[in-house]
Amino acid sequence: EAGVAQSPRYKIIEKRQSVAFWCNPISGHATLYWYQQILGQGPKLLIQFQNNGVVDDSQLPKDRFSAERLKGVDSTLKIQPAKLEDSAVYLCASSLLRVSYNEQFFGPGTRLTVL
């Protein structure tokens, strides 16, 4: 079974530029999460999708971050314009709700550096 795929793995941009990350979850997983992990900290949820609907985006900086999950499969996370403090690893995860304990499977992450 293929895991969660993310691209790109690394991205370096200047502040005020825009950037987009892509995630392909495990086949059949209805729930998709985007987490932000700042260096030295644990991941923090940015947004959660159930199929193509948003379940939780309470911690998403909506003035600059946006995300979509068209057709309930792939997802993209965009930052526009980027700030220095957006430098982090962006992790995508997916889960199969039929599993009672809701194990979340994580992708390899995209490491963003904003200069």
Added chain:
Amino acid sequence: AQKITQTQPGMFVQEKEAVTLDCTYDTSDPSYGLFWYKQPSSGEMIFLIYQGSYDQQNATEGRYSLNFQKARKSANLVISASQLGDSAMYFCAMREGWNNQGGKLIFGQGTELSVKP
């Protein structure tokens, strides 16, 4: 308020010895799940073990066991017979709400474990 607290920023353990990584949590929800993840330097988060708040027995998965003390709100990870490949960051996480199967994970700050040969 911090919901997940990992008080050990770094830990060292000798190869083949056991090590305990501490985790305390804070929730008023009677239904919750506790998770431990391993994050090697490559960056991916690897699920290790799960404990539900209503589980009567401590969870075990191979060399990993979870010392769940509900009254003290602690969920310590025990790794037996440490291996060099266990060197990584370890995160404790919590999901609140039994029926909230799709709920987000709340992570602690992590503990960096180094296994010495």
